[in-house]
Amino acid sequence: MINIDIGATAVAVLTLFGIYSLMAISLNLEYGVAGVPNFGQALFVSIGAYVAGLTYTRLLPLLAGEGVIHPCRGTMGQALQLRSEIMATQPVAGFINLGFTFLFAAVVAGLVGFAVSYVTLRLKEEWFLALVLLVGGEIVRIVVRGADDLICSHNGISGVAQPFYFLDDPRASAVLFMSLALVLAALAYFYSQRLVHSPFGRMLKGLRENEDVTRSLGKGISLARAQIMLIGSVIAAAGGVLFALNTGFVNTNDYVVTLTLDVWVMVVLGGVGNNRGALLGALLIAIMDRITQIAAIALNMSGSPIEFNYARFILFGVILLLMLRYRPQGLLPESPLTTDAHEILRRVRGR
Amino acid sequence: MPTALLVTSVVNTIQIGSLYALMALGITLTFSVIRLPNFAHAEYVTVGAFAALIVSLSGEVNPIVIMAAAFVVGALVALVSHLVVFKPLEGRNVSLYTLILSSFAVGLILRYILFMIADSFNLFDTRIRIPLQIIYREGALILTNVFAWVAPTSIALVLLLTLLLNGTPLGREMRALANNISLARVIGIPVERVKNYTWILVGGLAGVAGALWGLQTAVSPLMGWVAILSVFAAAILGGLSSFSGTILGAYVVAFSENTVMLFLNFNFGVDLAYKPAIPFFIIIVVLLIRPQGFTELFNRSRDLQR
Numbered sequence A: 001m002i003n004i005d006i007g008a009t010a011v012a013v014l015t016l017f018g019i020y021s022l023m024a025i026s027l028n029l030e031y032g033v034a035g036v037p038n039f040g041q042a043l044f045v046s047i048g049a050y051v052a053g054l055t056y057t058r059l060l061p062l063l064a065g066e067g068v069i070h071p072c073r074g075t076m077g078q079a080l081q082l083r084s085e086i087m088a089t090q091p092v093a094g095f096i097n098l099g100f101t102f103l104f105a106a107v108v109a110g111l112v113g114f115a116v117s118y119v120t121l122r123l124k125e126e127w128f129l130a131l132v133l134l135v136g137g138e139i140v141r142i143v144v145r146g147a148d149d150l151i152c153s154h155n156g157i158s159g160v161a162q163p164f165y166f167l168d169d170p171r172a173s174a175v176l177f178m179s180l181a182l183v184l185a186a187l188a189y190f191y192s193q194r195l196v197h198s199p200f201g202r203m204l205k206g207l208r209e210n211e212d213v214t215r216s217l218g219k220g221i222s223l224a225r226a227q228i229m230l231i232g233s234v235i236a237a238a239g240g241v242l243f244a245l246n247t248g249f250v251n252t253n254d255y256v257v258t259l260t261l262d263v264w265v266m267v268v269l270g271g272v273g274n275n276r277g278a279l280l281g282a283l284l285i286a287i288m289d290r291i292t293q294i295a296a297i298a299l300n301m302s303g304s305p306i307e308f309n310y311a312r313f314i315l316f317g318v319i320l321l322l323m324l325r326y327r328p329q330g331l332l333p334e335s336p337l338t339t340d341a342h343e344i345l346r347r348v349r350g351r
Numbered sequence B: 001m002p003t004a005l006l007v008t009s010v011v012n013t014i015q016i017g018s019l020y021a022l023m024a025l026g027i028t029l030t031f032s033v034i035r036l037p038n039f040a041h042a043e044y045v046t047v048g049a050f051a052a053l054i055v056s057l058s059g060e061v062n063p064i065v066i067m068a069a070a071f072v073v074g075a076l077v078a079l080v081s082h083l084v085v086f087k088p089l090e091g092r093n094v095s096l097y098t099l100i101l102s103s104f105a106v107g108l109i110l111r112y113i114l115f116m117i118a119d120s121f122n123l124f125d126t127r128i129r130i131p132l133q134i135i136y137r138e139g140a141l142i143l144t145n146v147f148a149w150v151a152p153t154s155i156a157l158v159l160l161l162t163l164l165l166n167g168t169p170l171g172r173e174m175r176a177l178a179n180n181i182s183l184a185r186v187i188g189i190p191v192e193r194v195k196n197y198t199w200i201l202v203g204g205l206a207g208v209a210g211a212l213w214g215l216q217t218a219v220s221p222l223m224g225w226v227a228i229l230s231v232f233a234a235a236i237l238g239g240l241s242s243f244s245g246t247i248l249g250a251y252v253v254a255f256s257e258n259t260v261m262l263f264l265n266f267n268f269g270v271d272l273a274y275k276p277a278i279p280f281f282i283i284i285v286v287l288l289i290r291p292q293g294f295t296e297l298f299n300r301s302r303d304l305q306r
Helices: A005-034 A043-062 A073-091 A091-119 A128-146 A168-194 A198-211 A211-218 A221-247 A255-268 A275-301 A309-326 A340-349 B003-034 B041-057 B062-091 B096-120 B145-167 B169-181 B181-186 B191-216 B223-237 B245-266 B277-289
Strands: B135-140 B143-144
Touching: A005 A043, A005 A168, A005 A198, A005 A221, A005 A255, A005 A275, A043 A073, A043 A091, A043 A128, A043 A221, A043 A255, A073 A091, A073 B277, A091 A128, A091 A211, A091 A221, A091 B062, A128 A255, A128 B223, A128 B277, A168 A198, A168 A221, A168 A275, A198 A221, A198 B181, A255 A275, A255 A309, A255 B096, A275 A309, A309 B003, A309 B062, A309 B096, B003 B041, B003 B062, B003 B143, B003 B145, B003 B169, B003 B223, B003 B245, B041 B062, B041 B096, B041 B191, B041 B223, B062 B191, B096 B223, B135 B145, B143 B145, B145 B169, B145 B191, B145 B245, B169 B181, B169 B191, B181 B191, B223 B245, B223 B277, B245 B277
Parallel strands: none
Antiparallel strands: B135 B143
16 A cells, blocks of 8 residues: 655645636636637636746846856756755755746736637637637647747756755745745635626626627626636736646646636536635646546556556546536535625515 | 658648647537537547557557547547546636636546546556558658558547538537527427537547557647647637648648748748747737638538628
8 A cells, every 4th residue: 555645745735726716716706707619728718837948947047147058958957956056055046036026927918818808709609619729728738849949849848946945854844835826816706806806707797698798787797708708817827837836847748628628627616607616626627636646546556457547537537427417506606696785685575 | 941841841831730720620620519619629639649548558559440439438538538527617698718727627537537646547648559660761751650540540539520511410510509509499490419429529639639649649637729720729710610721720720830931041040949839829910810710711501600
């Protein structure tokens, strides 16, 4: 049998929960609240990761007062060593670099999200957007991988250490990184709750239910869609930065359609249109991720002939199908929005 | 660009384009008749390839038998996925995104079941074995019996499918469903039965496409998934409704992936790594600029109009 370190596992699961929460909240705002079918979530997550790959190789050495070494090809090992040394000895440079990473990722992802929303205006059928986003993510992935010198195509960038890497105690740095992920997730959650319960959020739900009616009430729907895509993309990119930091490397192979589907499973499982549902979905998927990993290792060690790693995907597929068929509203269904006016009306009517 | 390369790439275009046509027609058919953009179509192809591979590993060398097995297994998987997943959802009048998501889920499940099978029996990157013979040789151009099987078979199947759709009662009923499902029901067309036949046809042809694909390259659990967006690009070029447009679209996609890519590589130094991006660009450009695709090029009276 394998020994499971309960504490370390819990920290890992909670870190993943924080990261997945960002991705799920983002998709929930876009699809659950505003009805934009973002089948390109991997694209927006990957923007965060690619930006991290760029800042860690180009900006970090400068911040630490060193020269930039080309991260790929012959100098790959040298660059990695320099990167690791800086992250281990110069925490200030690491933190400033991370701040810039978040900033750049937010700017790029926001611009892309904003631009994408205008694509919808030109599409004949609504579901074409799903296809355009799905395909757009793949194009970006292929182009980034094809541009050899950007993030070293097939090799990727390793040594993308999390900012608390400099601490001597690996457990403490893991706990601190977990806290960072959880704090960011909490910020995103409270922000999106406020947004959903604002007049803007109600307009988005109107947009989701019936575009023509919303337009007839004098709402500018294309700008609203652009705004929510911008917000959603920024949150997803923040998740992408943390995702890259958590695994410690950036490789284009991680940001495929399967990642998009993972995020969809979270939202559908938790509850479409409900931010709490997105959190619950993220937590359940983070837990299941870990359990299937551990089960796969245990089964392989017990000499089972069947590779269990694949079971994760089959499990997620089955969950998705069962939810869509038997409980499409999710585990935590969206509750009707109430405003002060509703409250007064309820009291006047006496029920 | 050297002539030999050009000729080889055109041969590839014919071979791969015919396979794309076979798969893309299935997507057009499901979209028109069932109203489902089916992303699990990729896995019907892969399932067919694995069925063919397993039959061929058991010692069978007759390509007809191998393809028949692929047809049966592909059709079965497609029918089961319809009856178990898509039909109950259709009955509940769910949104298109729910249907798209569930097709992704079906694909995911099938794909990783195949991964498990491939892993357990060590079937990764195995080719379907029929004795390889060179049937034609002229300079650098070598045509094998694989080419002689793949291209004519897929072209023949595409023609047969077109005939079936245009000339038989079943084809007429399918077109009626594509045109107006309520009207079809009113005039007494057995809608559910026609849908079942459509799924059998679509899955079976996808299975055969998989078997043919496995004759030319190695079988892998990802093979259908890798091709699916190229195939979607072909179907979108056909406006997701026109049969002739889809077939033309398939060859256009294959041509741009092979000949145009080689041309760009030779003359402008574009890295071959960008090849998979070509069908994606086609999808985006067509959806944005010309969502009707090639449909207007053809007389649409016999197409799957909506």
